[in-house]
Amino acid sequence: MQSFVTHTGIVASLDRANVDTDQIIPKQFLKRIERTGFGQFLFFDWRFLPDGAPNPDFELNRPIVAGASVLLARRNFGCGSSREHAPWALADYGFKVVIAPTFADIFFNNCFQNGMVPIRLPEADVEELFRRTRAAEAAGGPYRLHVDLPSCNVSDDAGFSRSFTVDPFRKRCLLEGLDDIGLSLQHVDKIAAWEAAHAALAGE
Amino acid sequence: MSSTPRTLLDKIWDAHVVCTPPGELPLLYVDRHLVHEVTSPQAFEGLRLAGRRVRRPDATFATPDHNIPTTDRRLPIADPISKQQIDTLRNNCLEFGVRLFDLGDADQGIVHVIGPELGITQPGMTIVCGDSHTATHGALGALAFGIGTSEVEHVLATQTLRQAKPKSLELRVEGSLHPGVTAKDLVLYLIGKLSTEGGTGHVIEYTGPCIRRLGMEERMTVCNMSIEAGARAGMIAPDQITFDYLRGRDYAPRNFDRAVAEWERLPGDPGAVFDRVEIFQGGDVVPQVTWGTNPAQVVGIDATVPDPTAFGDPNERESGSRALDYMGLKGGTKIVDIPLDRVFIGSCTNSRIEDLRAAASVVRGYRVAPTVHAMVVPGSGRVKRQAEQEGLDRVFRDAGFEWREAGCSMCLGMNPDTLTPGQRCASTSNRNFEGRQGKGGRTHLVSPAMAAAAAVTGHFTDIRHWLYR
Numbered sequence: 001m002q003s004f005v006t007h008t009g010i011v012a013s014l015d016r017a018n019v020d021t022d023q024i025i026p027k028q029f030l031k032r033i034e035r036t037g038f039g040q041f042l043f044f045d046w047r048f049l050p051d052g053a054p055n056p057d058f059e060l061n062r063p064i065v066a067g068a069s070v071l072l073a074r075r076n077f078g079c080g081s082s083r084e085h086a087p088w089a090l091a092d093y094g095f096k097v098v099i100a101p102t103f104a105d106i107f108f109n110n111c112f113q114n115g116m117v118p119i120r121l122p123e124a125d126v127e128e129l130f131r132r133t134r135a136a137e138a139a140g141g142p143y144r145l146h147v148d149l150p151s152c153n154v155s156d157d158a159g160f161s162r163s164f165t166v167d168p169f170r171k172r173c174l175l176e177g178l179d180d181i182g183l184s185l186q187h188v189d190k191i192a193a194w195e196a197a198h199a200a201l202a203g204e
Numbered sequence: 205m206s207s208t209p210r211t212l213l214d215k216i217w218d219a220h221v222v223c224t225p226p227g228e229l230p231l232l233y234v235d236r237h238l239v240h241e242v243t244s245p246q247a248f249e250g251l252r253l254a255g256r257r258v259r260r261p262d263a264t265f266a267t268p269d270h271n272i273p274t275t276d277r278r279l280p281i282a283d284p285i286s287k288q289q290i291d292t293l294r295n296n297c298l299e300f301g302v303r304l305f306d307l308g309d310a311d312q313g314i315v316h317v318i319g320p321e322l323g324i325t326q327p328g329m330t331i332v333c334g335d336s337h338t339a340t341h342g343a344l345g346a347l348a349f350g351i352g353t354s355e356v357e358h359v360l361a362t363q364t365l366r367q368a369k370p371k372s373l374e375l376r377v378e379g380s381l382h383p384g385v386t387a388k389d390l391v392l393y394l395i396g397k398l399s400t401e402g403g404t405g406h407v408i409e410y411t412g413p414c415i416r417r418l419g420m421e422e423r424m425t426v427c428n429m430s431i432e433a434g435a436r437a438g439m440i441a442p443d444q445i446t447f448d449y450l451r452g453r454d455y456a457p458r459n460f461d462r463a464v465a466e467w468e469r470l471p472g473d474p475g476a477v478f479d480r481v482e483i484f485q486g487g488d489v490v491p492q493v494t495w496g497t498n499p500a501q502v503v504g505i506d507a508t509v510p511d512p513t514a515f516g517d518p519n520e521r522e523s524g525s526r527a528l529d530y531m532g533l534k535g536g537t538k539i540v541d542i543p544l545d546r547v548f549i550g551s552c553t554n555s556r557i558e559d560l561r562a563a564a565s566v567v568r569g570y571r572v573a574p575t576v577h578a579m580v581v582p583g584s585g586r587v588k589r590q591a592e593q594e595g596l597d598r599v600f601r602d603a604g605f606e607w608r609e610a611g612c613s614m615c616l617g618m619n620p621d622t623l624t625p626g627q628r629c630a631s632t633s634n635r636n637f638e639g640r641q642g643k644g645g646r647t648h649l650v651s652p653a654m655a656a657a658a659a660v661t662g663h664f665t666d667i668r669h670w671l672y673r
């Protein structure tokens with residue numbers, strides 16, 4: 001897995017709650033059998049007009065957020081379907097970090113598997129980040145955030161600084177870019193022992 | 205064994221933790237792994253690249269359901285990309301030795317319908333699938349939840365999952381449901397009360413007399429939609445209804461009585477403590493209809509479409525207004541005045557035999573309204589055959605419904621069954637997200653009986669006043 005240590009990037013804000021994975025990557029793009037190439041379909045139905053042209057009203061299509069790598073969102077981001085195509089699409093598009101007050105569980109877990117950090121911040125802090133993003137954009141420039149995973153801190157260069165929590169194991173996997181299947185297979189003797197102990201119980 | 209009283213979740217969890225290595229998340233053993241064509245190809249490919257095998261092919265079961273046509277199965281699949289995905293599942297199952305209920309297999313169907321139906325799902329088990337509606341299997345007293353494709357690969361390779369223990373939420377439903385009010389109405393009502401994220405981080409255990417009275421398939425409908433409240437899983441303690449349902453099924457334990465003796469120890473101990481408890485009254489529930497673009501945006505059939513500008517919470521206000529805009533509705537419109545173009549009876553929420561019986565009893569002796577295009581998609585080959593034996597297919601066809609082959613179909617419209625932009629559909633499925641049933645399509649979630657009544661009258665109709673013929 002790709003590792004994540006620190007990252008500084010342009011913030012794109014998506015001011016809607018309950019963004020579900022059907023919106024992040026609509027079902028017509030789930031038929032591919034590869035893990036790659038989903039970025040072009042990210043937010044497809046919002047991002048493109050029926051004739052295929054980019055929708056100028058959609059947040060991510062604004063020139064000021066071109067090259068954004070930090071997504072700022074509202075509550076319950078990534079709800080709905082378990083499709084990992086959603087984090088695949090976000091990562092492939094270039095996002096490294098998603099910040100929201102709350103995330104849906106499966107999406108949250110899926111992010112870690114793809115070198116992407118989902119950051120939960122209190123609603124008031126997220127509101128403040130929306131405010132700072134709008135202010136920076138009104139002043140003509142994109143807003144940037146810096147994420148430091150070892151210290152679990154997210155900051156800008158104008159005084160915003162908050163710590164966030166990440167499960168220590170997930171953090172280590174991200175920092176070291178660990179193959180977690182390989183890691184689990186180190187405990188294969190314990191798995192085998194569990195199986196042996198339960199074979200009798202299974203009634204077969 | 206500890207002496208502290210434990211919940212159903214505690215008991216299943218404790219029994220499945222293989223180990224918690226220092227500084228790591230627990231490894232949870234997975235008893236049954238269900239696989240479908242959409243979320244598995246990348247996982248099998250990962251195994252192949254790493255030279256790994258499937259650890260327990262005997263505990264892994266696969267079926268194509270999401271992507272498949274529901275028309276004549278003898279015809280080739282028209283969409284080459286769909287066909288490739290289905291062929292890939294077949295080849296992967298062959299290569300890795302996984303039992304596949306393939307297209308054309310008598311037991312093929314929606315993964316969450318065939319698991320319980322074949323007895324693959326059993327009380328006390330941990331069950332995962334690369335699909336968020338895996339919670340369905342919790343109806344039999346299993347801990348069942350959806351996972352992503354990387355986790356699918358992890359389970360294929362190790363038969364375990366890295367998981368922190370979720371919190372427990374008891375949803376106690378007192379009393380009983382009024383006539384005409386179904387398990388679907390109950391769960392939509394509960395989601396409306398909890399919100400789409402009210403269950404996040406939790407496993408819901410549904411308890412109380414109202415839940416105990418539900419039949420096995422009704423319990424599946426309730427647990428199925430736990431994810432729509434954000435919950436990791438939903439479960440119901442096993443009882444005689446569960447055991448009677450499982451007895452004699454293909455994959456049920458051979459020594460069934462010994463298994464039952466084990467299962468009887470699963471329900472939570474008296475005094476076991478949940479992290480959270482919410483209590484509702486079954487008698488408060490009326491037939492439900494969603495008006496928005498998430499399942500918590502729901503009201504009773506006797507209500508009007510709400511006016512989101514009056515909502516207190518700014519997030520709800522914004523998403524409510526956006527939803528009405530998308531749905532082409534105005535606040536204040538009576539739900540019964542909303543006309544429909546399509547009716548879909550199917551999906552892992554409501555495509556089992558009891559669902560089809562309920563819908564057929566409404567339809568019997570009536571015709572589908574001329575303005576409505578209605579279809580029934582049974583959840584599995586078995587459900588379809590059973591329905592045909594009972595003559596339900598004739599009831600539906602005579603009324604003007606299409607009668608299809610088993611699959612997910614218009615629940616998510618990955619196959620050719622989709623809404624066209626602007627079409628409004630009464631659907632027995634579980635998600636009314638924007639574009640879920642087809643780009644621009646407008647989905648209202650309802651029970652099978654309510655969907656059937658809407659098909660006949662052409663608009664939402666209070667099933668409690670239906671004249672059965």
Ligand code: SF4
Nearest residue numbers: 337551552612615616
């Ligand atoms: S019927 Fe719908 S919700 Fe159920 S598994 Fe299929 S696509 Fe998912």
